[in-house]
Amino acid sequence: MRFSPVVLLSLVARATATILENGQERLNPYPGQADEVSLDGSWKQYANDAGEISYKGRWDSGFTSWWSVPGLKFGFTGDKLAVSFGKHTSDNVLVAYRVGGLDWEFSNVTADSAYQFVKPESSALEDTEYKDEKTFEMRVTNWVQISSVSVAADASLVKVPEHNKTIEVIGDSLASGQYATYEGLASWGFNFAAGLGNVEYTITAYPGICLTDKRCYGGDARGMKYQWSRASDVGDRANAAFGDSPEAWNFTAHRAADLVIINLGTNDEREQNNISGDEFYRNYVEMVEEVHKAWPDAQIVLMSLWGTFAKSGSTWVQRPIYGSEVKQVHEHFKEEGYVHYFDTSGILQHNDISPGGHPTDVGHLKIASHLMQWTKIKFDWEFSATGPEVQHDTTYWNNQESYKRWVASRRSM
Structure with missing residues (x-):
């Protein structure tokens, strides 16, 4: 089957408000709904291009977000804060936000509206003075356009210093967290990068994308070898907006990555796309060369593809895909010294894969934890x-029939 675009979690939140937790519905799955507000003279407004606002991940020149968990971060003073969203914001899209290193909270937002995320009575402001600088961070599960950021009339935004290391994760639905509790915010890509804590990160990942520049699943989308150099992803929304002329990503205008993690090939291998091992290998080599050309000093990590699990007698057997081809790519660059191989074999078990074929929340955490430790050692x-567990307030799904039905309902949206 052709992969659908990333499912809008907001639709789940508003339509069914269901997150399964060991067979039971979680009572408060999306804490933190922000109020829509009208901006009057009691607010000071900053335009979307204000130097105090740092955009994380990939945003186009119109300040519209793309790919997986893009975000923004800045400091602010005062006791209230609002963000205004432009016309290219998805309807009722879910965003995650937090002050400092506190728990992530979640709110639906929509186009041409302003939402107040911090109020004078917010618990996040406890033990702080009015003029104290607080840090605000927002991450987007799907797509928004930022119009402006507002604080109290006598308060201000403050530029937050960046960490001195940068990570780029390049992947498909597995890295972008499709069908995980909070999509990208529950993905191994996010858990890995955010879990390190001292890095900036971009997760250039999208469900259904092939590494090979091929229109996979019979659609209009191109492969990552081409799309990685573009600001936008390969979804229907991007195709409608840009057609065959998506905006180029200006690598020189953004920080170079120090570490690049590539986890691609699962869609190439699918029967519908039928990309041979030789073709996959050639394209993978070219992809690595493109990444190295953009960031000559980056260390590049090739992740093996864990594939699927099949029942064999009284046990389960892992069946990796493109195993020899990924190793060949590593061997091709081995003497150069900047390409490394991370073997995922044995990290996941069959019940770490959901009935929909993607890692469960536990599966994502396993991958992220092993990759974090490997990165630390390597x-x-x-x-x-700092703060609480990175994977905030998530559930550890079981392989249960009720989950299968829920996944099917999400796919039909």
């Missing part, structure tokens, strides 16, 4: 995340 990077 590159001598330290863990420095």
Whole structure:
């Protein structure tokens, strides 16, 4: 089957408000709904291009977000904060936000509206003075357009210093968290990068995309080898907006990645796309060369593809895909010294894969945890995340029939 675009979690939140937790519905699956507000003279407004606002991940020149969990971050003073969203914001899209290193909260937002995420009575402001600088961070499960950011009339925005390391994750639905509890915010890509704590990160991942530049599943989307150099992803929304002329991503205008993690090939291998091992290998080599050309000093990590699990007698057997081809790509660049191989074999078990074929929340955490430790040992990077558990308020799904029905209902939306 052809993969659908990333499912809008907001539709689930508003339509069914269902997150399964070991067979039971979670009572408050999306805490933190923000109020829609009208901006009057009690607010000071900053335009979307204000220097105090740092955009994380990929945004186009119109300040519209793309790919997986893009976000924005800035400091602010005062006791209230609002964000205004432009006309290219998806209807009722779900965003996650937090102050400092506190728990993530969740709110639906929609186009041509302003929402107040911080109020004078917000618990996040406890133990802070009016003029104290607080940090605000927002991550987007799907797509928004930022129009402006507003604070109290006598308060201000403040530029937040960036971390000195940058990570780029390049992948498909597995890295973007499709069908995980909070989509990209429950993905191994997010858990890995955010879990390190001392890095900036971009997750350039989208469901259904092939590494090979092919229109997979019979659609109009191109492969990552081409689309990686574009600001927008390969969804229907992007195709409607840009057609065959998507906006180029200006690599020189953004920080170079220090570490690049590539997890691609699952869609190439599907019967509908039928990309041979030789073709996959050639395209993978060219993809690595493109990444190295853009960021000559980056270390590039090729992740093996865990594939599927099949019952064999009284046990389950893992069946990786493109195993020899990914190793061949590593061997091709081995003497160059900047390409590395991360073997995912044995990390996941059959019940870490959901009935829909994607990692469960536990599966995502396993991958992220192993990759974090490997990165620490391999590159001598330290863990420095502050605050609560990175994967906030998520559930650990079982392989249960009720979950299968729920996934099917989400796919039909």
